[in-house]
Amino acid sequence: MQLDETLTAPPEPILSCDYKGSTNGVRHALFDLRRALSGAGAADEELASAEIVVAEALNNVVEHALAEETRPSFHLCACSVEDGMNIVIRDKGRPMPDGKPPIGELPEIPSDLVDLPEGGFGWFLIRELARDLTYVRQGEENKLTFRLAICL
């Protein structure tokens, strides 16, 4: 009986918090996430992957979705699931262009130094490191969900 209750109970988030929609807010969120994932038993390399992908996702929220907001904020939630760690990021900023997240192809590396790309890596890193990525616009809110195959 007790086992059944454990199986059906909704998973407790290891982190669920609002942050200022600024580059410093992103730093705070990542600090909290690292601490929470460490506590959940993530190895150093898993922490590195998690920090990179969540940093890129949050940077996009702050730089694009929340750019015009007067009191920008976002919500970060991390929840332990059977096959890793679910990450949910919510904000009340602008929706993604075309209502979907970018494909995130790696910029080509040109032969000339002056043509080297200085950006366009963010969504590539997210797509490379995140699993089961979904984006939905719910009313006035953006909700980005993905899974990290860590803490298995």
Added chain:
Amino acid sequence: MELASTERNGDIIVRVDEQRIDAAVAVNFKDSMRAYCLGQHPRIILNLEKVEFVDSSGLGAIVAILKEVGEDKSLVLAALNPSVEKVFRLTRMDSVFQIYPGVEDAFEGIAYAT
């Protein structure tokens, strides 16, 4: 942005005394590096031993610095932490930069190359 520089054999070693090169400091970092890029040193060794995290903004800043250094001089990266190395590897920027395990290795590498 805290940077510490020392000269050696005509080259300059610039150590980044920050734990993170991220969106919060990328522009500042690029601006702070400009003086070294425009200097007379033929080689700049960027020592990243204290940097624990670089995001795509930080990576973009380091690419911009490489471009500012130009073809006639060189920028060399040394002492990347595993997380930083991972970002360079995933984005294949490890094929664009000269990367050495440590500052000493960077000097030996340069010595061999000349």
